[in-house]
Structure formats: C-alpha cells, structure tokens
Amino acid sequence: MAIPTIEDLAGRVHGTVVTPEDQGYDEARRVYNGMVDRRPSAVVRCVNAGDVLATVGYAREHGIDLAVRGGSHSAPGYGTCDGGVVADLGAMRGVRVDPTTRTARVEGGATLADLDAATHAFGLAVTGGVVSTTGVGGLTLGGGFGHLARGLGLTCDNLLSADVVTADGRLLVASEHEYADLFWALRGGSGNFGVVTSFEFRLSPVDLVHVGIFFHELEHTEAVLRHYREYIATAPEQLGAFPGFQIAPPLPFIPEDRHGDTFVIVVACWSGPPDQGERAIQPFRDAAPVAFEFTSPMPYPALQGMFDALLPPGLQQYWKGTFAVELTDDAIAAHAAHGPKVPVVNSTCHIYPVNGACHRVAPEATAFSYRDANFATVIAGVWPDPADNEANTAWVRGYYDALAPHSAPGAYVNFMDGDDQGRIVDNYRDNYTRLVELKRTYDPENLFHVNHNIRP
Numbered sequence: 001m002a003i004p005t006i007e008d009l010a011g012r013v014h015g016t017v018v019t020p021e022d023q024g025y026d027e028a029r030r031v032y033n034g035m036v037d038r039r040p041s042a043v044v045r046c047v048n049a050g051d052v053l054a055t056v057g058y059a060r061e062h063g064i065d066l067a068v069r070g071g072s073h074s075a076p077g078y079g080t081c082d083g084g085v086v087a088d089l090g091a092m093r094g095v096r097v098d099p100t101t102r103t104a105r106v107e108g109g110a111t112l113a114d115l116d117a118a119t120h121a122f123g124l125a126v127t128g129g130v131v132s133t134t135g136v137g138g139l140t141l142g143g144g145f146g147h148l149a150r151g152l153g154l155t156c157d158n159l160l161s162a163d164v165v166t167a168d169g170r171l172l173v174a175s176e177h178e179y180a181d182l183f184w185a186l187r188g189g190s191g192n193f194g195v196v197t198s199f200e201f202r203l204s205p206v207d208l209v210h211v212g213i214f215f216h217e218l219e220h221t222e223a224v225l226r227h228y229r230e231y232i233a234t235a236p237e238q239l240g241a242f243p244g245f246q247i248a249p250p251l252p253f254i255p256e257d258r259h260g261d262t263f264v265i266v267v268a269c270w271s272g273p274p275d276q277g278e279r280a281i282q283p284f285r286d287a288a289p290v291a292f293e294f295t296s297p298m299p300y301p302a303l304q305g306m307f308d309a310l311l312p313p314g315l316q317q318y319w320k321g322t323f324a325v326e327l328t329d330d331a332i333a334a335h336a337a338h339g340p341k342v343p344v345v346n347s348t349c350h351i352y353p354v355n356g357a358c359h360r361v362a363p364e365a366t367a368f369s370y371r372d373a374n375f376a377t378v379i380a381g382v383w384p385d386p387a388d389n390e391a392n393t394a395w396v397r398g399y400y401d402a403l404a405p406h407s408a409p410g411a412y413v414n415f416m417d418g419d420d421q422g423r424i425v426d427n428y429r430d431n432y433t434r435l436v437e438l439k440r441t442y443d444p445e446n447l448f449h450v451n452h453n454i455r456p
C-alpha cells in the first residue's frame, strides 16, 4: 500500500489540515508557552476520533514525530514538534453531563472551563486544576489536582473510562473492566499510551465555594508556611488551600500604592456546607497578620477562572516541580530565601496539598505513584519578555536547587519541564517497571514520545 500523502490525509479527515503553505500556519503551530517555536509539517485540527486515528496512522506510516495537543498548556510545549505532525484536539471540547448517574463525558481537547461550566449547571464538579484554560487531557493523564483534591482526590482518580486511539490504530475503551492495564497506565502515565478522544468522569456535588485569599507581608513567610503545614495536615477535607508567593496585581482589594509589591499569600477554597466556610478559613487569618484579604462565596467555576488573567497564552514559561512528604523547616527556609525574589507578576511558587482523598488510593493502584506525598510544589516561571529569559529561568532553577535537597526525588509530571526527562524514573518509582512493560504492549515503537517519555 502506498504511503499516504498530506493530501491523502487532508482528504480522509473531517477537520482541517494546516501546512506551512497555508495561511494560519503560524497560529496553528503556536502553543501556550510563547518560548516554544517549532515548525511541524502539518497540524491536523481533529474533530472526531476518526480524524485522530487517521493522524496517528499517518505519523506511524511516515515514521515522523507525532505531537498530541489537548489544552496546549504543557510547559515544555509537547503539544507541537519540529517536522512531524500535530494531532490538535482543540476543536474536540464537547462535554455531556448525565446528572442521574453523576457522570460526564468529556472530549479530549476540552479545557477545565468547558468541563466546569457544563457540570456546574447541575451543581456537580470533578476535581481539576486552578486555572480554567488548562486542558483536561494533559492534566488528567498526568494526575490532576486543584482546590478540591483533598476531598475528591486526583482528577485521574475520578476517571471511569477513556476512549483511546492506540499506536497500532485501534480505538479502545479502557476502564477497570476492559483493558484495565491500559486504564491503569493512563492514570498518571501522561500521554505515553495513546490519544484519549473522550474521558468519562465521576462527578461530585460542588456548587458555591467559600473563597479566601490572604496577602501577608513577607516578614511573616515562615509563620505562614509553618501554620499551613500544621493546619492542612488535619483540616477538614472540604478545605483546599495553598500558599504561594505573589507580586500584587492591581486588584480592587489591594491599595494602589502596594501594587507591584511581593507578598506571601494563601488561597483557600471551602467546598463544604456554606455556613462553615468562614470557620474553616479563619485559621489563615490567625496564623499571621493579614495585609489584605478577599473573601467571598462564589460559584466554583468563578474561582477556577480567577487567575486566568495573570496567565494569558503566549507568555514565556519555564517550570520545575517537587513532591515532599514533609514541609521541613529547611524547606521553609529555602522558600523564604527564594519565594520573595519572584521576578514578575505572572510567576509564582505554589505549594499544593495532596493529602486527604489523594492518599486513599494505593501507590500501585494507578500509575501516579506519589500517594505518600503531602505537598506538590510548582515553581512556575512565567514572563512576557523573551529578553528576560535568562533571569527568569535562573530564578526557577535557583529556587529548585535550594528546594531539591528537602524534597522527594520525583515530581509531578505536569510540573516538569523539558530538561526533566532524566527524572521520569524517579517520578514513577515502583510503578516504572510496569509502565515500561505496558509501553512495550501498547506502543512498542514509542510513537507517543513527544511527552515526558516512558521508553519501551
């Protein structure tokens, strides 16, 4: 059989195929991280599983790189590649909610905003991240955690099944009952095992949440972090909260003369009974004097979209992550030394809690192995001007170097950058061998390698 040409592919898919000759190519090849400047030979804007099958087949038959793009948020820019073909799922964003069974069917290119809007209409939600433009695809396949994780677990813990296009060109439905080994690998193994065209999630009742954002002066950094470490260990699980470092944006609750100053902050989200919200977040006020605060009940999707404006597409990005069982005094000292040096308003370091329901899944039950970690830290370098690349990546690296001796060897795959490929084994610990075996079963030629790669 003749190897298909790009014209053949264009004739086979229902979506559009954008090549370097086409108007709109620069738009089509762009990903969220503005630092990433790659030139694929074609971007296929898939509209259904058939288009994904055709694109995967095309890459396999030509022996070229295949990048899979969900929400496009990967810091290393794995949603694109040089010379190869991109399966862009960005037009596959449909969400169908079944309020009776409390489940949602979510297409592989949906964003958290798509998902949250659809489920919120029924007073339901699945635990996701903290920025609504993030893709459900990459987030779920890497694990996924945000404001609701302590109560509801990781996003992948709420996955019931997935429709997967595999490297050999099949569409499999993976769940606890069918292709259970593949289903295991999808829950943490990132994009290594196929293209998920549709996710099925279990939903939970979440409607209004009580939100508290507290800005403390930097002199209180150690007190705030020590208090957070103690309180979050035993706080009710409907409380999500993370501390971080933040340059004050021009928000109405911050006096104008403090815009641009750096603070240690805590973002808290209470998803339990509304009348208990204030009591749950009060300890953050008691921990240290509060310079400014914003508290309000709000619909869950409103919280999810709250930080979007700080993180528009096209900014430069460089990220590092760590897991830690303990937030030790030495780790706190490292945070106190590096967090206050956060260079721009878009950059931050957040320390997310991954205890509670995340710990009730055994480390070997899904590919996501760090079930004993209590904290997942992200040092997210995000800045507008490419001229500042060196200074900003240096801030991220210096911070990470200081924190690493007080952290676990592995990190959350979705917080790692492209230069972290060497940490993949540490990331999966005892699950790594099984992941390699499953990679040999489902993708022996490593077609899906534009990712944090598990080599067959």
Ligand code: FAD
Pocket (backbone or CB within 6 Å): 032, 067, 068, 069, 070, 071, 072, 073, 074, 075, 077, 078, 079, 089, 108, 109, 128, 129, 130, 131, 133, 134, 135, 136, 137, 138, 139, 140, 141, 142, 143, 144, 145, 146, 190, 191, 192, 194, 195, 196, 197, 311, 414, 415, 450, 451, 452
């Ligand atoms: P993409 O770049 O499209 O994809 C990322 C990886 O997943 C690629 O390897 C891609 O091939 C693969 N992939 C994507 N979709 C599919 C699919 N349908 N089938 C197969 N493979 C697929 N993570 C959290 O857990 N919690 C957070 O709160 C959080 N906040 C974030 C905020 C911002 C602003 C950003 C940039 C990231 C955040 N992340 C968070 C990290 C996020 O989970 C990762 O960046 C994730 O990879 C994004 O997925 P995506 O689909 O948007 O990205």
